[in-house]
Amino acid sequence: MPQQGAVSRARVQRCALTPPEARLWVYLRGRRIAGLKFCRQHPVGPHVLDFYCAEAKLAVEVDGRQHSDADREGHDRLRSDWLAAQGIAVLRIPAEHVRTSLDGVLAWIETKAEERVRG
Structure with missing residues (x-):
C-alpha cells in the first residue's frame, strides 16, 4: 500500500514529466505494449515509480544523468532491492x-513485460 507522502508526490510528478518520460509515456499508455496497462508516476510503498505495470509487476525507471552520481546509485540500488522484495522487477533505462x-x-520493455506475465 502506498504511503500518503508518495501519493501526494505522485500527483505532483504526473504534471511534471521530464521530456524523455513524456516521450516514453506516449508509447506506454493505452495498452500499446503487449496489451498491458502501464501507469505513470505510480506510488508503491514510500516510492513513486516512473511507470508501473501491475499485471507484470514491472517498474520502468527513466534515469537522467543525476543517477550516475555515486550517492544516487546507492539510493537507486536500495530502492530496487526494496521493490524486488515486493516482487517488482525494475528496468532502468538511461534517458539518453x-x-x-x-x-x-x-x-526491451515489451519482452520483459511479456516474460513476467507468462512467468
Missing part, C-alpha cells in the same frame, strides 16, 4: 536511450 534508441527501449 529514450532519445536515441526508442524502438529498442520499447522492444
Whole structure:
C-alpha cells in the first residue's frame, strides 16, 4: 500500500514529466505494449515509480544523468532491492536511450513485460 507522502508526490510528478518520460509515456499508455496497462508516476510503498505495470509487476525507471552520481546509485540500488522484495522487477533505462534508441527501449520493455506475465 502506498504511503500518503508518495501519493501526494505522485500527483505532483504526473504534471511534471521530464521530456524523455513524456516521450516514453506516449508509447506506454493505452495498452500499446503487449496489451498491458502501464501507469505513470505510480506510488508503491514510500516510492513513486516512473511507470508501473501491475499485471507484470514491472517498474520502468527513466534515469537522467543525476543517477550516475555515486550517492544516487546507492539510493537507486536500495530502492530496487526494496521493490524486488515486493516482487517488482525494475528496468532502468538511461534517458539518453529514450532519445536515441526508442524502438529498442520499447522492444526491451515489451519482452520483459511479456516474460513476467507468462512467468
